[in-house]
Amino acid sequence: MATQAELGKKALAASNYDEAIKQYTAALQQFPTSPDYLIQRSTAYHRANKYPEAVADAEQAVLAAHKRAKREAITEAQFRRACALYNLGRYGDAQFVFGIVKRLKPDHKMIDTWVKKSADALNKLADDDEKRKVTVKEVPEVEFGASDSNTLKGDGKSETSAALHSAPTIPPQQTPADKIRHDWYQNDKNVYYTLLAKGVPEDQAQIQITERSMSITFPLLSGSSYDMTLDPLFAAVNPAESKFKILPNKIEIVLVKAVPGRWKALEGSDAVINESTSARVTQEHHEKAEAKESSKPTGPVYPTSSKSGPKDWDKIAKDLRKADKGSAKSGLVEDDDDDDDEGGGAEHSFFKKLFKNASPDAQRAMMKSYTESNGTALSTDWSEVSKGKVETCPPNGMEEKKWAT
Numbered sequence: 001m002a003t004q005a006e007l008g009k010k011a012l013a014a015s016n017y018d019e020a021i022k023q024y025t026a027a028l029q030q031f032p033t034s035p036d037y038l039i040q041r042s043t044a045y046h047r048a049n050k051y052p053e054a055v056a057d058a059e060q061a062v063l064a065a066h067k068r069a070k071r072e073a074i075t076e077a078q079f080r081r082a083c084a085l086y087n088l089g090r091y092g093d094a095q096f097v098f099g100i101v102k103r104l105k106p107d108h109k110m111i112d113t114w115v116k117k118s119a120d121a122l123n124k125l126a127d128d129d130e131k132r133k134v135t136v137k138e139v140p141e142v143e144f145g146a147s148d149s150n151t152l153k154g155d156g157k158s159e160t161s162a163a164l165h166s167a168p169t170i171p172p173q174q175t176p177a178d179k180i181r182h183d184w185y186q187n188d189k190n191v192y193y194t195l196l197a198k199g200v201p202e203d204q205a206q207i208q209i210t211e212r213s214m215s216i217t218f219p220l221l222s223g224s225s226y227d228m229t230l231d232p233l234f235a236a237v238n239p240a241e242s243k244f245k246i247l248p249n250k251i252e253i254v255l256v257k258a259v260p261g262r263w264k265a266l267e268g269s270d271a272v273i274n275e276s277t278s279a280r281v282t283q284e285h286h287e288k289a290e291a292k293e294s295s296k297p298t299g300p301v302y303p304t305s306s307k308s309g310p311k312d313w314d315k316i317a318k319d320l321r322k323a324d325k326g327s328a329k330s331g332l333v334e335d336d337d338d339d340d341d342e343g344g345g346a347e348h349s350f351f352k353k354l355f356k357n358a359s360p361d362a363q364r365a366m367m368k369s370y371t372e373s374n375g376t377a378l379s380t381d382w383s384e385v386s387k388g389k390v391e392t393c394p395p396n397g398m399e400e401k402k403w404a405t
Contacts, residue, residue: 003027005037012040017048033144035065035073042080046087054084059140066139067185075104083114085136091121092132100138139187143245143252144194174199174221182228184266191237191255191263195228202246209239209255212268216251234268235259351378374400 008023024041031037042057061077082097095118101111125132175198184193195216205218213231220226236258244253257263355366361382369379372390379385392400 004030005040008037008040008044012044012047015047017044020044021048033064033067035061035068035070035077038064039073039077039080042077042084046080046084049087051084051087055081055088056142058084059142060144062140063142063144063185067144067183071104075101075108078104079108079110079114081140082118086114086118086121089131090135091118091125092134093136094118095122096134096136137187141190144185144192177220177222177224177226180226186263188260188262189257191257191266193253193255193266195251195253196249197226197251198249200246200251205246205251207244207246207251207253209237209242209244209253211236211239211258214253214255230267232268234263234265235261 004023004027008020008027011017011020011023021041021044024037024044027037028034028041038057038061042054042061045051045054045057058077058081062074062081065073065077078097079101082094082101085097086094095115098111098115098118101108102115105111122132175196181196182194183196184191186192193214197218199221200218205216207217208215212233213229214233214237215227215229215231217225217227233255238256238258241256242254244251355363358366358380362380365379365382365385369377369385369390374392376393376395377390379390394400
């Protein structure tokens with residue numbers, strides 16, 4: 001048996017827009033925050049020339065897609081929103097939202113056509129025409145989940161549907177305390193907090209908002225009370241501009257941020273408040289440690305293939321020289337009187353001894369590798385060096401240059 005969403009899709013493809021709206025409305029009763037269903041119903045409203053309803057559904061789809069972090073759904077919802085705004089004659093708003101779509105998906109198949117249409121429409125207007133104004137924001141500042149309870153006038157402002165006033169309302173059964181859940185999302189300016197609790201008595205509920213805290217209290221049918229407190233909030237808010245609304249199925253709170261920006265979490269802590277101070281102290285500590293370390297004398301580091309990292313050959317040669325002299329004094333080895341006859345210091349002495357004590361094959365390998373590589377490589381492995389010419393391997397940061405002869 002086909003689902004309402006499948007029936008709605010078939011009706012939309014067959015240009016039966018009223019049927020598509022009916023089927024997607026039924027699907028949204030089961031999944032009220034589905035971005036896809038909201039986008040499809042917005043499309044059906046748009047093609048039925050019901051542009052205010054199309055805007056309302058598209059804006060709800062944008063919010064739902066943001067909550068689920070679905071970039072593709074956000075893009076398509078914004079596109080449906082912009083198209084409906086264009087057909088309402090709100091060309092400034094339409095051009096702004098089409099710009100969002102262009103940024104999110106530059107290769108969108110329809111975006112260039114609609115951007116041109118909105119630009120052409122704006123060019124025909126006087127500079128002071130109201131239709132030029134941009135009154136919308138990237139994330140719609142509307143009540144999430146309100147597309148079925150609200151409709152829009154031709155100017156885009158919301159008004160409560162007359163059907164809601166005429167239909168009798170039955171208070172929903174109160175949600176048990178252990179079943180109450182909450183949700184929140186944000187933009188740069190506001191935090192939107194929702195407490196999913198049915199049957200909250202509006203006349204007895206207490207909601208308090210301070211600069212760094214928020215609390216909700218209301219009586220339960222069991223005789224006890226529900227108490228929820230967030231203290232401290234992640235950052236400061238403006239209590240005077242913040243607002244709340246108690247609805248039959250939930251409590252909605254809009255916290256206006258004192259300083260625009262993104263919150264990492266809903267709740268904060270003293271550690272979060274002092275984070276900048278702590279980071280500054282830590283940075284100063286690291287800078288001092290690095291300065292102290294850099295002041296230590298270090299020997300030159302030569303290119304190496306050793307797995308243990310670069311070696312300070314000066315130190316190694318110096319240590320070997322000390323060891324040799326110590327052994328000579330103790331009579332264990334003969335003292336080489338000619339070590340420094342040719343000059344060159346400890347390094348020269350070290351490589352001289354290395355060559356002197358090597359096997360004939362190793363000596364040949366050393367001579368061949370050192371000469372052919374222009375002094376950039378020294379190998380004692382004749383089986384490897386004998387295979388071909390040893391290429392020049394300049395150290396990091398240097399390059400080989402051939403001199404003209």
